[in-house]
Amino acid sequence: MTNTIQFPDFTRLDLRAGTILDASPFPEAKTPAYLLRIDFGPDLGILKSSARITQNYSLQDLPGRQVLAVVNLPPKQIGPHISECLVTGFPKEDGSIILATPEQPVPNGARLC
DSSP states (O other), X not given: OOOOOOHHHHHTSOEEEXXXXXXXXXXXXXXXXXXXXXXXXXXXXXXXXXEOOTTTOOGGGSTTOEEEEEOSSOOEEETTEEEOSEEOEEEOTTSOEEXXXXXXXXXXXXXXX
């Protein structure tokens, strides 16, 4: 079992759905990754992130895809870029990442509850 947290700890995470607007190569990354611009709706706007998802997704696969991301972490410097949110996913047995996505379309900015 993992470490137990209290419910208020969980509620501090702000997990939102957003739609990837565009993806581009991130050649400076230590581990192969893409740069993403994600639309989280009118309240949060467009945030940037990097994601190590190159093994399972091509650049052409990503625009229009909804993802689940943590949007209330502080910005993080990743090489020459600033990541403004943390895109979530699940590791496969080989260590590659599959994006966590809503099963059906939801409004951009919808909060995981």
